[in-house]
Amino acid sequence: MERKWRAGMGLFAMLGLASAAEVTEGAKAPAFEAQDQHGALVRLADFKGKSAVVLYFYPKDDTPGCTAQACSLRDGFSALQAAGAVVLGVSADTGQSHKAFAEKFHLPFSILADPDKRIIKAYGVKMPVLGIAKRVTFLIDRQGIVRKVITDARTKDHDQQVLALLKGMS
Numbered sequence: 001m002e003r004k005w006r007a008g009m010g011l012f013a014m015l016g017l018a019s020a021a022e023v024t025e026g027a028k029a030p031a032f033e034a035q036d037q038h039g040a041l042v043r044l045a046d047f048k049g050k051s052a053v054v055l056y057f058y059p060k061d062d063t064p065g066c067t068a069q070a071c072s073l074r075d076g077f078s079a080l081q082a083a084g085a086v087v088l089g090v091s092a093d094t095g096q097s098h099k100a101f102a103e104k105f106h107l108p109f110s111i112l113a114d115p116d117k118r119i120i121k122a123y124g125v126k127m128p129v130l131g132i133a134k135r136v137t138f139l140i141d142r143q144g145i146v147r148k149v150i151t152d153a154r155t156k157d158h159d160q161q162v163l164a165l166l167k168g169m170s
Contacts, residue, residue, distance in 0.1 A: 022124035025149055029055070029140045030122040034090070036110035037098035042088065044144065052085040052169065053140040054162055056153070057125045057133040061093045061101035061111075065135070068155040070107055076159025077108050083166045085139075090114050092132050139165055 023030060033043040047053050056073070058066040073080070073087050080087055087109035093101075098111040112119065114133075120126045125134045135155075139148040139162065148165045 023122075023138065023146055023149070025146055027146050029053075029138065029144050029146050030119075032112075032119045032122060034112040034114055034119060035095055036112055037095055037102045038110075039095065040110070042110050042112055044140070047086055047140075047142075048144050049142055052083075052142055052166060054080060054085050054087045054137065054166070055090065055123075055140060056087070056135075056137040056158075057090045057120065057123065058135050059127070059130075059132045060091060061097045062104070065155045066091070067101075067105060069135070069153060069158045070101070070111075071105055072156055072158040072160075073109065073162070074105065074107050076163060079163055080159065080166070083163060084142075085162075085166055086110075088112060090119050090133065092117055092120060137162060139169065141169060 029044060031044050033041055036042050058069060060066055070089065077087065089109065089111040092114050094115055095113040098113055102111055114120055117126060117131065120133045123138065125136045127134050135153050137150040137153055138146050141147050147169050150161065154161050
């Protein structure tokens with residue numbers, strides 16, 4: 001059975017349907033840099049030794065689930081900051097799309113444009129066929145190690161879900 005499954009996965013990979021290996025808890029977070037909605041260059045290395053990073057991937061700006069998740073993180077932003085974390089959103093949308101989304105919903109954190117999907121692929125969160133990001137959140141400690149991976153994000157109270165896990169990391 002396992003051999004058959006692996007052979008099938010090879011076919012998926014050949015067709016471009018398999019995503020990169022997923023980043024797991026305890027792994028070093030893949031380095032990245034990208035522009036946010038203000039045109040500022042943001043690097044994961046900017047936060048090393050300074051703060052934890054809540055790196056959340058989402059499919060598309062201004063869609064119901066993605067808006068609920070972003071607004072939840074907005075509403076809990078001060079508590080997340082008090083817990084020593086910065087919040088960074090990532091999707092394959094453009095900087096212009098991110099700017100409109102952030103302004104419309106008054107998002108106080110950086111949203112990184114990843115139209116070439118380099119970050120999405122590096123973290124293994126690319127949706128097969130569609131090519132956009134899956135809804136996955138990585139909690140990265142001050143040393144750049146992934147401590148938690150949230151694959152079951154509760155969009156309406158994601159801030160509370162993240163905050164509880166951040167407190168457990170301390």
